[in-house]
Amino acid sequence: MFLVYVSPLYRLFSKNRLRVLAYHTVPDQEKFEKQVEYLNKNFNIISVPQLQQIIFNKSKVPSNSVLITFDDGDVSVLENGLPVLKKFNSPSALFIITKLIDTTDTFWPRWVERSFSKDGKTYAEARRKVNQLKVVSNIEREKYLETLEQITSPQLTHLDLKKMEKAGIFIGNHTHSHPMINKCSEEEITLELDQVRKKFDEWSLPGYPVFAYPNGNWDEKAEKIMFNKGIKLAFLFDHKLATIPINPLRISRIRVNADSEMNEFKAKVAGVHSALMNIKNNF
Numbered sequence: 001m002f003l004v005y006v007s008p009l010y011r012l013f014s015k016n017r018l019r020v021l022a023y024h025t026v027p028d029q030e031k032f033e034k035q036v037e038y039l040n041k042n043f044n045i046i047s048v049p050q051l052q053q054i055i056f057n058k059s060k061v062p063s064n065s066v067l068i069t070f071d072d073g074d075v076s077v078l079e080n081g082l083p084v085l086k087k088f089n090s091p092s093a094l095f096i097i098t099k100l101i102d103t104t105d106t107f108w109p110r111w112v113e114r115s116f117s118k119d120g121k122t123y124a125e126a127r128r129k130v131n132q133l134k135v136v137s138n139i140e141r142e143k144y145l146e147t148l149e150q151i152t153s154p155q156l157t158h159l160d161l162k163k164m165e166k167a168g169i170f171i172g173n174h175t176h177s178h179p180m181i182n183k184c185s186e187e188e189i190t191l192e193l194d195q196v197r198k199k200f201d202e203w204s205l206p207g208y209p210v211f212a213y214p215n216g217n218w219d220e221k222a223e224k225i226m227f228n229k230g231i232k233l234a235f236l237f238d239h240k241l242a243t244i245p246i247n248p249l250r251i252s253r254i255r256v257n258a259d260s261e262m263n264e265f266k267a268k269v270a271g272v273h274s275a276l277m278n279i280k281n282n283f
Contacts, residue, residue, distance in 0.1 A: 018054075018242040019043070019066040019269060020235060022212075022253040026070075029080035032258040033087070035265050039066055040088050043269070047091035048170040048210055052233065055248050066269065068092035069235065069253065071174060071212055072107060073100060075154050078164060081258070086167050094164060095174035095212040095235075098199040101161065104152040108133075108145055108178060115148045134215055138179045138188050158203045165205065172210040173200070173231070182219040189222055193229045213237060216253075223249050241271045 026032050039045055044062040046054075051067055053059040068085075070077045073096035085092055100107060106114065109130045116126035133141045161171050175181070176195035179188065200208040209232040213222075216237025226234060226249070233248050240252040256268050 015064045016061060017244060017271065018051075018061055018246065019271065020242055020251060020253040021066060021068050021256045021269065022235070022237055023068070023070045023077075023081075023256055023258055024072055025074045026076045026079075026081040026084075026258040028259040029084060031260070032081060033084045034262060035256075035258065035260075036068075036084050036088050036090055038262065038266065039068070039269070040090065045090045047168070048093050048172070048207075048233070050091075055233070055246050061244060069172075069212065070094045071214075071237075072178070073097055073156050073174065074107075075156055075160075077169075078156060078160055082164060082167060082169070085169065089168070091168045091170070093170040093172050093207075093210070094161075095172045096156070096161065097174050097176065097178045098196050099177045100155045101199070101203075102157050103155050105155065106151045106153040108141075110153065111145065111148060111151055114151050118149075118151075134180050134183075134217070136183065138184045141179065141183070161203060161205065170207055170210070171205050172207040172212060174212050175214055178214045180215055180217040181213055181222040182217045184222070186221070186225055189225045190229065193226065193231075197230075209233065211235070218250070 043064045043066040046062065046065050046067050048067070050059075054061055068090065069092065070081065073094060077094055081092075097107065099105070112130050112133070113123065113126040116129065117123070133144060165171050173193075173196050176192045176199070179192065181189060184192070197208050200206075209230050211226060211231045211233065212235040218234075218236060223234070231249070233251060235251045235253050237255065238252050239255050241254070242252045254268055254271070256265060260268075
């Protein structure tokens with residue numbers, strides 16, 4: 001209840017900050033529509049090209065500006081998200097895992113979850129395993145995944161991507177196979193980016209230089225490699241408002257869910273939720 005009253009005040013207080021929202025799936029189209037309607041009424045929804053103008057051409061950040069992004073390239077963004085975004089003519093960005101496009105492979109965290117479920121294990125057990133795989137070396141993560149039985153899932157096609165791009169969704173880079181970048185060697189990061197570039201060129205998509213860190217995992221070694229490989233913008237997953245001036249390779253994002261209740265969503269978009277979390281984490 002406290003956040004209901006504080007959110008409008010904090011939104012006013014931070015009106016000159018940029019909010020980048022980080023979604024994953026859109027399981028509930030009706031709730032997502034209410035969120036996008038709220039954003040359209042109370043914020044200036046900007047596009048990736050507009051953000052590039054702000055950062056590189058020193059354009060002014062519009063008051064109460066927000067950028068909508070989606071990680072992982074889930075099909076629900078096409079099925080449930082795109083109709084809403086088109087209805088409100090709202091730009092956004094979708095960061096894709098190129099290895100999954102035009103396949104029926106399963107995104108690896110979901111693959112682990114479904115494998116555990118088939119073996120009669122709980123979701124909590126599966127998530128513990130996923131979290132464990134996020135902190136080991138990339139080689140160890142890949143070796144474990146090789147032990148799992150293949151499970152199929154619907155995935156986007158490159159034609160879906162072109163359809164979404166035409167409708168105003170910027171298609172960006174979320175690596176080729178979604179490793180934890182800070183657990184990769186220089187050779188592994190280079191290979192990931194080379195594979196992404198090859199696919200983006202093949203599909204005539206210009207978004208390779210715009211990158212979102214898988215799981216938000218970041219370190220200076222990876223940043224240097226990516227800069228040398230042509231990455232111009234890189235998004236974190238740190239649940240914060242973006243700082244001004246914006247560091248193009250360390251753009252903060254606020255974690256949101258498309259099926260959240262509106263009071264929770266408003267608090268997160270205002271920035272008050274992340275402010276309280278950061279205060280708590282510092283104690």
